[in-house]
Amino acid sequence: MSARARIPDRGRAADAVLDELAAMKQPDADWRGGRVFSLVYHAGEAHEQLLQRAYALYASANLLNPMAFQSLRRMEAEITQMVAGLFHGPDSAVGAVTSGGTESILCAIATYREHARAKRPWIRRPQIVAPRTIHPAFDKAAHWFGVELKKVDVDDEQRARPDAIARAVGRRTIALAASAPQYPHGTIDPIEELGEVATRHGLPLHVDACVGGFMLPWLERLGRPVPRWDFRVPAVTSISADLHKYGYAGKGASTLTWRDMSWMRHQFFVATDFPGGIYVSPTMIGTRPGGPLAAAWAALQAQGEDGYLALTRAAIEAAERIRAGITAIPGLQLLGRPDTTIVAWGTAPGGPDLYAIADRLEARGWSVDRTQHPAGVHLTVTANHLAIADDYVRDVREAADEVRADPSLARAPTAAMYGMMAKLPVRGLVKRGVRQLFEKMYAPGVVVPDATAPADDAVGRMLDKHGAKLDAVLDQVGKLRTRLKRR
Numbered sequence: 001m002s003a004r005a006r007i008p009d010r011g012r013a014a015d016a017v018l019d020e021l022a023a024m025k026q027p028d029a030d031w032r033g034g035r036v037f038s039l040v041y042h043a044g045e046a047h048e049q050l051l052q053r054a055y056a057l058y059a060s061a062n063l064l065n066p067m068a069f070q071s072l073r074r075m076e077a078e079i080t081q082m083v084a085g086l087f088h089g090p091d092s093a094v095g096a097v098t099s100g101g102t103e104s105i106l107c108a109i110a111t112y113r114e115h116a117r118a119k120r121p122w123i124r125r126p127q128i129v130a131p132r133t134i135h136p137a138f139d140k141a142a143h144w145f146g147v148e149l150k151k152v153d154v155d156d157e158q159r160a161r162p163d164a165i166a167r168a169v170g171r172r173t174i175a176l177a178a179s180a181p182q183y184p185h186g187t188i189d190p191i192e193e194l195g196e197v198a199t200r201h202g203l204p205l206h207v208d209a210c211v212g213g214f215m216l217p218w219l220e221r222l223g224r225p226v227p228r229w230d231f232r233v234p235a236v237t238s239i240s241a242d243l244h245k246y247g248y249a250g251k252g253a254s255t256l257t258w259r260d261m262s263w264m265r266h267q268f269f270v271a272t273d274f275p276g277g278i279y280v281s282p283t284m285i286g287t288r289p290g291g292p293l294a295a296a297w298a299a300l301q302a303q304g305e306d307g308y309l310a311l312t313r314a315a316i317e318a319a320e321r322i323r324a325g326i327t328a329i330p331g332l333q334l335l336g337r338p339d340t341t342i343v344a345w346g347t348a349p350g351g352p353d354l355y356a357i358a359d360r361l362e363a364r365g366w367s368v369d370r371t372q373h374p375a376g377v378h379l380t381v382t383a384n385h386l387a388i389a390d391d392y393v394r395d396v397r398e399a400a401d402e403v404r405a406d407p408s409l410a411r412a413p414t415a416a417m418y419g420m421m422a423k424l425p426v427r428g429l430v431k432r433g434v435r436q437l438f439e440k441m442y443a444p445g446v447v448v449p450d451a452t453a454p455a456d457d458a459v460g461r462m463l464d465k466h467g468a469k470l471d472a473v474l475d476q477v478g479k480l481r482t483r484l485k486r487r
């Protein structure tokens, strides 16, 4: 444990503070170089400078009081209107800017719950039905707001199945949710068909376009086949879309758009008995920082439609090069559908171990997003990746060769952990391990988190201790099941 940090006795010179901040970045992921996917959306240095300046102009402004900061309220209203237009919303469309996709989703779920409380008060345990590829922000919202999230299996192309969703709807269902596209594979759920299910059951439909909201409209304009997913589908009642993803805004900006006020009015929270005065808030947070809002507004203005189209063209080319390259590597295959600029790949049956390849890629300096069920690697491809697409494919090929030559690499800690996760009963163990890891990271006195991967730490140790035993037990359970089935 390091000594506890404290506020310096005497204030330091601004330059010294800024120098130290700049130096602190040294171990961070190098997102400018294109070796990071999904965490940062980089539209070039000039755009980055613009975001920083816009952010700085409003760094201290606070939209908690829109009368005191009419500038920010104007930016929020204009962003909402631009977004409503982009998503073909009716004139009645309304919305808010939030701090991120998770906050947009938290607001949507809370609002649907409040709406149901008002309109269908006999429902004691409200439920939302969604495909199992829905983002964990929905699990989080369901967890915090006492809503059950019923997850339904998807088809082989990772798309929601409208028939299965319809069968899952019950008397407690208050809304449906699906993604355009879902994050892991970039596959677009069949929103029109799901809309029919929603209409048949008199249910609202939330479309999570957190990653797709500022990507699909441009793909469509460029002539790519994009199934209808926005307010042109009559059953769609709300859409979450992140400005800080393909909107290339600064971090901390997302949108939640409603078809009309009959929904959004349930999003406003009002407290009247606070000694500090009447308090009203449209989103989850209280103080609403001006920086992200100004940077998002600046991004939309500075890019314009032509800018976003150019960024999208580059992202498509990068994604296609990576797809073609992966397909040409023996033993590897693409996952999901090539609907968007998100690429996901895995290994074919009998191919080399996917998670071992992922480890070897990481060793080559790539930041790798692993997916599961099925095992895969996810890439949110942006314009910034065009320059590295060929390097990436080359490194994947080398990593795959390495694992083919030495299959024991599959037993390295991270690969082993993800491999084990595929087996359901191990997940409880992993959950506990990951929680312990965070308790350690947030323990008193700790400053720099242990840079080693979770698998090298608590999870790895637990798996080392129990993994072999669990494997044997699971084998036995499998055999028993087969025997019972035969009878």
Ligand SMILES: *Cc1c(COP(=O)(O)O)cnc(C)c1O
Binding pocket: 100, 101, 102, 103, 135, 137, 179, 181, 182, 183, 208, 209, 210, 211, 242, 254
């Ligand atoms: C990123 C993402 C979210 C969550 O957004 P955050 O900004 O990370 O909170 C939700 N849904 C999808 C499909 C996403 O890609």
